[in-house]
Amino acid sequence: GAGVSQSPSNKVTEKGKDVELRCDPISGHTALYWYRQSLGQGLEFLIYFQGNSAPDKSGLPSDRFSAERTGGSVSTLTIQRTQQEDSAVYLCASSLDPAHGYTFGSGTRLTVV
Amino acid sequence: TQLLEQSPQFLSIQEGENLTVYCNSSSVFSSLQWYRQEPGEGPVLLVTVVTGGEVKKLKRLTFQFGDARKDSSLHITAAQPGDTGLYLCAAKGDMRFGAGTRLTVKP
Numbered sequence: 001g002a003g004v005s006q007s008p009s010n011k012v013t014e015k016g017k018d019v020e021l022r023c024d025p026i027s028g029h030t031a032l033y034w035y036r037q038s039l040g041q042g043l044e045f046l047i048y049f050q051g052n053s054a055p056d057k058s059g060l061p062s063d064r065f066s067a068e069r070t071g072g073s074v075s076t077l078t079i080q081r082t083q084q085e086d087s088a089v090y091l092c093a094s095s096l097d098p099a100h101g102y103t104f105g106s107g108t109r110l111t112v113v
Numbered sequence: 114t115q116l117l118e119q120s121p122q123f124l125s126i127q128e129g130e131n132l133t134v135y136c137n138s139s140s141v142f143s144s145l146q147w148y149r150q151e152p153g154e155g156p157v158l159l160v161t162v163v164t165g166g167e168v169k170k171l172k173r174l175t176f177q178f179g180d181a182r183k184d185s186s187l188h189i190t191a192a193q194p195g196d197t198g199l200y201l202c203a204a205k206g207d208m209r210f211g212a213g214t215r216l217t218v219k220p
Contacts (some may be wrong), residue, residue: 004155033208042201042212043156056208091155099205101146104155 002026006092006105013082013112021077021108025094032075033102034067035091043091049075082112116140117202117211125217129191134214136202137184144205145185147176149198150213156201192218 005024013019025032034046045059049069060066064082069075079086089109093102118137126132136145144163148156160169162178162185169176173196175188189196201213 035210040215042199043210045208045210048208059208093155099144099161101148101158101161102156102203104157106153106155 004092004094004103004105006090006108008108009106010109011111013110015084015112016081018078018080019082019110021079021090021092021110023075023077023092023094023105025073025075025092026096026103027073029094029096029103030072031095031098032069033093033095034075034077035093036061037089037091037107039088046077046090079110082110084112086110087112117204117209119200119202119211119214121214122212123215123217125219126192128193128218128220130218131188131190132192132216133186133188134200134216135184135186136211138204139183140204141182142178142185142204143182145178145182146203146205147185147187148201148203148210150201151198156199156210161205189216192216194218194220 007022030051032049035043047067048056064080067077089107091107093104095102120135146161147159150156160176165180165182167178173190177186197218199213199215202211
């Protein structure tokens, strides 16, 4: 596609439920990143995929968070047993070459009630 | 991992004023990128600076990379309400961003 697409754009879930957030990167971009942005804050790095290499999971805040990238394209971020502190905007970005910057999606706004 | 410090954290000015925001680190960058994020959107790349001492201009925005490649600044001339947003810096090869400067330009 022309840009990075994220779905859903908004998600309200009850505490304790699992959620899945989807990211469709720009076709051909080998690198994919997930970030979390709490209200009024900067970007918190979560996880990074590069081609077929093992992902860099160093930013995942707990074992309730996981992500996968199928076929080197679409990625899903899963949050299990959601907590209120998980409420944030989750942003996905892709890149062909980090030297040329990241292209971000518009994010998924997650609200845990 | 290079820690990027941005300042100021918040900046509120009147339309027409000039401003400068900063991105600093104790480490040397191979290159540095500036992004602007508007409400409800993802960050958008403004510029990449690569060479120490480099100056790049984007209309009313002037980006400078320090000679030692440890710091960078963004200067906006005659700010407009459309410049309002979160300005973020990121170093090449490091997935982490600075905390950003939240700029508000009042009409």
